[in-house]
Amino acid sequence: MNKSSEIQAIDSTAISTIPRIDSVQTTNPVVSKPAETDDSKFKVDDISFNYLKAKTKVSYKTPKESQSFTLDIRMKKDSVIWMNITALGISVATGIFTKDMARFYDKFHGKYTELNYDSLSTAYNVKLNYDIIQSLIIGNQPFKKNKSRVIRENDYYLLKQKEGKVQIENYIGQNRKLKKLLLTEQPTNNKLTMDFEDFNSLNDILFPFSSLITLDYQSNVDQKFYQTVINIKHSKVELLDTPLEFPFKVPEKLLKKH
Template structure:
């Protein structure tokens, strides 16, 4: 009688009953590695126990007990395994898990314009449901204008190396570079990060050695860039960034983004609602603060049409 059992596509153990009433190992395919020999020994023992439980061997000699038979079988098995070290184990090809093959959809454009509603709350300001106009030249300029009723209260111009904010209500203006602003919030900020936040793209492209991990309805990618840890959550159905968690170490200051209301725009799914939360510790008083920023787009256009970015600071405005 012959029993063949495949083990992980690498090991084959063939067991035969012989005329002496014992079981012996006829053939063992294994590699020279001790780990494979140990695995094969253990697997063979399990097969012997199962076979003995299902088929009681015929005894020619009544004085020979089942325990003696099993001990002899194990002794023969170990002896064969110790001698057979010439075969080479066939290692199956490594198949990349399906969740690592996530093609994340990214929004591409030259010019972007949007009319939206914005709410902003921090330790110093509280703006609720104000109108905001946004214009952007990809990778270069971000222009915004916040309007309360018929009056423009804030205008901003952000480039790759500077941030200018004009507060028309208080007749003041603010000027920063990204290093200064990062120190103010104790959090590393950049033009690319702000642009990605607005359009819902991953801030850092996936590298070849990085892998997505399946978590409920998302594919999660964890990335480390210097002091920054990013966790991107990609929707299982639409392959768009649904949530982004950015944490700075060792301060543990964090930026959390949630995207919703995805709407077909040109050839992309664009998030019409964005909720941004910044939790940070102030360098000045060492207290914890939170800034919440919510954008609800009413109209968004992606085009090749050139946009203007008018900006000026009145000479009587005081710099803060």
């Protein structure tokens, strides 16, 4: 069974023009060559915690359709992410992400799927792994051990990295918080952009309560360009030291198929 086919990418209508998202506009124009900074002395202010619990509203939009739902999120930092999807007050699906695998139980349709991240990346036409998914929820820099080239430009720092065929651009504000992350996959030029907003104090930590996720890709089927835009808004976030549970129960008859 081709497991990646069990995950349906969000249905989009082809659009002929994709807006450029691979640059950041600054208030003042750059009038001189940007200065490179020693990345060993540059530290991004990531969010430090043991466990996280959040109530989140998610909406996505394509030229063809739009939908919205609520997520209950539980997380153990750098280890496991659990999500319960609710629509119209009814739990319709559960997902759990670990370092090496993503598992989904679609209660509404009675389907269970488990995928490694290579298959998940193929299904959504962009590089995905645990650290990237954790980043889109909390705004931490996903590639920390990767040697960076740091450029100082006016009111932000630009950290450039490369991970395999993926070029990574981290846009860091003066407060050392990740404001924008751009992943560009070669040679397809597919792009995943994360913009983090609504930074508010949470346990004396600046936390982004909103994020805008934009996926631009060229279809392998018809060679046309598609775009999906996802808005994430946390209505409540708790950073905890007390361990959380991550319940994930799937009917035995569905597990036997894998």
